[in-house]
Amino acid sequence: MTMLSTEDNELLTRVGPGTPMGELLRRYWTPALLVSEVPAPDSDPVRVRLLGEDLVAFRDTNGRVGLVQENCPHRGASLYFGRNEECGLRCPYHGWKFDADGACTDMPSEPPTSVFKDKVRITAYPTHESGGIVWTYMGPADTMTPFRDFGTDSLEPEHVQATKMHSTCNWVQAMEGNLDTSHISWLHQFNGVDDIPDDGSDKPGYPSNPMSWKFWRHDRAPRLEVEDTWYGFKYVGIRETPGGHTHVRMSAFCYPYHTVIATVPLGVRHGIFVPVDDHNTHRYLLNTRPLDNSRGVGGAPLFSVAPFKLARAEVGGNGVIHREYTAENDYGIDREEQRNLTFSGVAEFVSQDLMVTESMGPIYDRSQERLGTSDKAIIRMRRLLMAAAKSVADGGEAPATSAEHNYFEVRSAEKILEDGEDWRELGTDADPLVREMDVHGVRDRTPIAGS
Ligand code: FES
Ligand SMILES: [Fe+2]
Numbered sequence: 001m002t003m004l005s006t007e008d009n010e011l012l013t014r015v016g017p018g019t020p021m022g023e024l025l026r027r028y029w030t031p032a033l034l035v036s037e038v039p040a041p042d043s044d045p046v047r048v049r050l051l052g053e054d055l056v057a058f059r060d061t062n063g064r065v066g067l068v069q070e071n072c073p074h075r076g077a078s079l080y081f082g083r084n085e086e087c088g089l090r091c092p093y094h095g096w097k098f099d100a101d102g103a104c105t106d107m108p109s110e111p112p113t114s115v116f117k118d119k120v121r122i123t124a125y126p127t128h129e130s131g132g133i134v135w136t137y138m139g140p141a142d143t144m145t146p147f148r149d150f151g152t153d154s155l156e157p158e159h160v161q162a163t164k165m166h167s168t169c170n171w172v173q174a175m176e177g178n179l180d181t182s183h184i185s186w187l188h189q190f191n192g193v194d195d196i197p198d199d200g201s202d203k204p205g206y207p208s209n210p211m212s213w214k215f216w217r218h219d220r221a222p223r224l225e226v227e228d229t230w231y232g233f234k235y236v237g238i239r240e241t242p243g244g245h246t247h248v249r250m251s252a253f254c255y256p257y258h259t260v261i262a263t264v265p266l267g268v269r270h271g272i273f274v275p276v277d278d279h280n281t282h283r284y285l286l287n288t289r290p291l292d293n294s295r296g297v298g299g300a301p302l303f304s305v306a307p308f309k310l311a312r313a314e315v316g317g318n319g320v321i322h323r324e325y326t327a328e329n330d331y332g333i334d335r336e337e338q339r340n341l342t343f344s345g346v347a348e349f350v351s352q353d354l355m356v357t358e359s360m361g362p363i364y365d366r367s368q369e370r371l372g373t374s375d376k377a378i379i380r381m382r383r384l385l386m387a388a389a390k391s392v393a394d395g396g397e398a399p400a401t402s403a404e405h406n407y408f409e410v411r412s413a414e415k416i417l418e419d420g421e422d423w424r425e426l427g428t429d430a431d432p433l434v435r436e437m438d439v440h441g442v443r444d445r446t447p448i449a450g451s
Helices: 006-013 020-025 171-179 181-185 191-195 209-218 327-332 335-340 349-358 373-393 432-439
Strands: 030-034 046-050 053-059 065-069 104-106 127-130 133-136 162-167 223-229 232-240 246-254 258-260 269-277 280-287 412-416
Touching: 006 020, 006 171, 006 373, 020 373, 030 046, 030 053, 030 162, 030 269, 030 280, 046 269, 065 127, 065 133, 162 349, 171 246, 171 258, 171 269, 171 280, 171 349, 171 373, 181 209, 181 232, 181 246, 181 373, 191 209, 209 232, 223 373, 232 373, 246 373, 327 349
Parallel strands: none
Antiparallel strands: 030 133, 046 053, 053 065, 127 133, 162 280, 223 232, 232 246, 246 258, 246 412, 258 269, 269 280
């Protein structure tokens, strides 16, 4: 199958200012940091590196979040060390002060009669807080697209949940792991799956979570089908169950780096792969709507039967997940466990993904790949992204940015199909389950707010 030329690999992965992919990404509202990293008015400034640009975030006295260039335009000291006071960030070197819009509001090192400060501005990007994330728009003002509300603008405070984890590889190869359903039958496997009792949900309908593990292990070479959508595409991995039924895991890709992973019964949680720069990624997890699992669908939690730890943000912390397992400690791989208990030998679930995606190197040379039929979805994602970058470079619009779309429609699903059931209807408004959840008030169609 197709592999990428070296030029296409560069096109796909590079995100700095002026690169075609970097310009495409700058047409979308971009997660910059977690709201909880700038918790209160005049709290400490935070370094933010985003799409290869060094920035500083601060919450001003009125509660607005500013996101500005890191280096002071006077002689370049870092504004990270600045004083966040009285609605602006004041440089520690000579006291120049900038507000959240980038205007220089004070230049105390110049004579009081000077009008020089009116001529000085710093780069400042607009921000919008939603779902626990501070989003920003880094493109030119005249191409600004509406904020895409995936459901977070109307989320009750108790359902707001966002986390962030750093990964030392390019954003595309990090994201490819989320569009690769076949690896769940390998990387994340453990021998104890064979001992999970059959609870009778191997039949058309929604299986229990523990039974899903069994299906993934039973059929380890899923057939993939991809369907383009207005937001990107959705795809399924089709597996035969021990009972001879058709099990599907359907996941979604939404431009430019959102993924919604298959979940029983429906998925609404976004995995977002935001480039820090070409060689580093922030993996965000974003809760977009409360999902009512009290109706019993899904059964016991997925990880209640797995022998894996799950890295979590510290309770009472700011949502940033600190990694215990990294390249430096070989992801804590335990060779005895790998021989006897688990496929990977790595104790923490996400670290299993990080081990394989980071070990490819900062940017994998895709001209060296040998792709198989199970790589269909990642091939589609690459093609769509490269085509969109070229289109924007030619003056076109970035896909999936219109305010006309209902961004709540980006959903995933996992199910055993009834006879004649089409997986393409799962998770759409035609899916009875989606309608049922509407009744429960889960899907609140508020108008999409511009920002
Ligand atoms: S370098 Fe910032 S005020 Fe002089
Ligand atoms: Fe994975």
